[in-house]
Amino acid sequence: MAGKKFAEAANKVDRSKFYGPLEALQLAKETNPTKFDATVEVAFRLGVDPRRADQMVRGTVSLPNGTGKTIRVAVFAEGEAARAAEEAGADVVGGTELVQRVQGGFLDFDAAVAVPEMMGQVGRLGRILGPRGLMPNPRAGTVTPDVAKAVTDIKGGKVEYRVDRHGNLHLILGKTSFETHALSENYQAVLDEVLRAKPAAAKGRYIKGITVATSMGPGIKVDAAQTRNVTGEAGPA
Numbered sequence: 001m002a003g004k005k006f007a008e009a010a011n012k013v014d015r016s017k018f019y020g021p022l023e024a025l026q027l028a029k030e031t032n033p034t035k036f037d038a039t040v041e042v043a044f045r046l047g048v049d050p051r052r053a054d055q056m057v058r059g060t061v062s063l064p065n066g067t068g069k070t071i072r073v074a075v076f077a078e079g080e081a082a083r084a085a086e087e088a089g090a091d092v093v094g095g096t097e098l099v100q101r102v103q104g105g106f107l108d109f110d111a112a113v114a115v116p117e118m119m120g121q122v123g124r125l126g127r128i129l130g131p132r133g134l135m136p137n138p139r140a141g142t143v144t145p146d147v148a149k150a151v152t153d154i155k156g157g158k159v160e161y162r163v164d165r166h167g168n169l170h171l172i173l174g175k176t177s178f179e180t181h182a183l184s185e186n187y188q189a190v191l192d193e194v195l196r197a198k199p200a201a202a203k204g205r206y207i208k209g210i211t212v213a214t215s216m217g218p219g220i221k222v223d224a225a226q227t228r229n230v231t232g233e234a235g236p237a
Contacts, residue, residue, distance in 0.1 A: 005033035010218040018223040021191075021230040024212050025183045029176045031217045037177045038214040039069070042187060042222075044169040044194055045209035047202060054201040057169060058162040060140050061193040065182040066157035068175035069110075073154050074098065075147050076114035076122050076136070085113070088148035089155055096121060102128060109134070111160075113142045113150045133160070161193075167208075169194065176214055184231040187212075191227060 009031035019027065025040065032038045048055040075085035078095035085093045092098065092109055099121045112129060114122045114136040122129075122136060129135040136142040140160045144150050163169045173186045191210075198206050210222040 006216070006218065009033045013218050013220055015221075018221050021187055021212075021222055021226055022180060022184050024220045024222045025173070025187060026180045027220050028212050028214055028217060029180065029183075031220070032176045032214040034214075034216050037068070037175045038216060039175060040173045040178070040183055040212065040214055042171055042173050042190060043211045043213075043219075044207060045211075046163060046167045046169060046194075047205045047208050048163060048167055048199060050163045050165055050167060052201065055199045056163065057194070057197050057199060058139070058160075059193065059197050060158055060160050061171070061190055062153065063157035063159060063172075063174070063186040064189055065174060065178065065186050067159060067172050068178060069172070071111055071154055072109040073151050074109035074112045075151060076112065076118040077147050078115075078118075081115045081145070081147050084148040085151055088151040090147075090151045099125065107132070107134075111142070111154050112136050113144070113147050113154070115145055115147055116143055119143060133162070173212070181231060188230050191230070195227065 012031050013027065028040050046057060048057055050056055072091040074092040075082070075090040076095065076098055077085055077093060082093045082095070094101070095118065102125050107128070112134045119136070126135060141150055141153070159172060161169055161171050171190050173190065174183050194207070207224045210224045211219040212222055213219045
């Protein structure tokens, strides 16, 4: 049955066409083959060589309409910083004991923040947190004295991105329950950030392809030339 539903959804997509961003996002909502509120994602194929340090594309972007997901945040901090993190809504807060819990297999969180003073201990968790994209990083703003702001930003829709070894970049845009206009505003924020993050060393065509899809739905090719005012093609849907 799942295969039949996917086939029906895929039949609605013209594989030879490059859709405008708004049209593509509306089609992504319509081609969700599941009954649940699926995640809408965007994938970029970039003309970079991530094996070269000067062509790495990574950073963070704040989605104006959030991700639609409840993000569980762990904070490695003690004392006043720990209290500030708890007041900001952190789900798990701790110092040495939290490091030990993670070493013991605790991974019930989606993002991690640490004060600089804790990184000597948190650094030992690299083999556990690194492969899962959970390692606190100063460039991503997740190693900071102001852990309360970091927690607020993450809960509010700030997401981290990093190009993979094949030159692909995947980011969340929201949920199928979002209005198309809200998804397009998130798409514009992501696209602006990806363009801003273009490495000076990257030669030739930077964005080679853009695809949007729901987590279980068919891919929809987006016209990469449309980079401005993608939210203005139509009103809320």
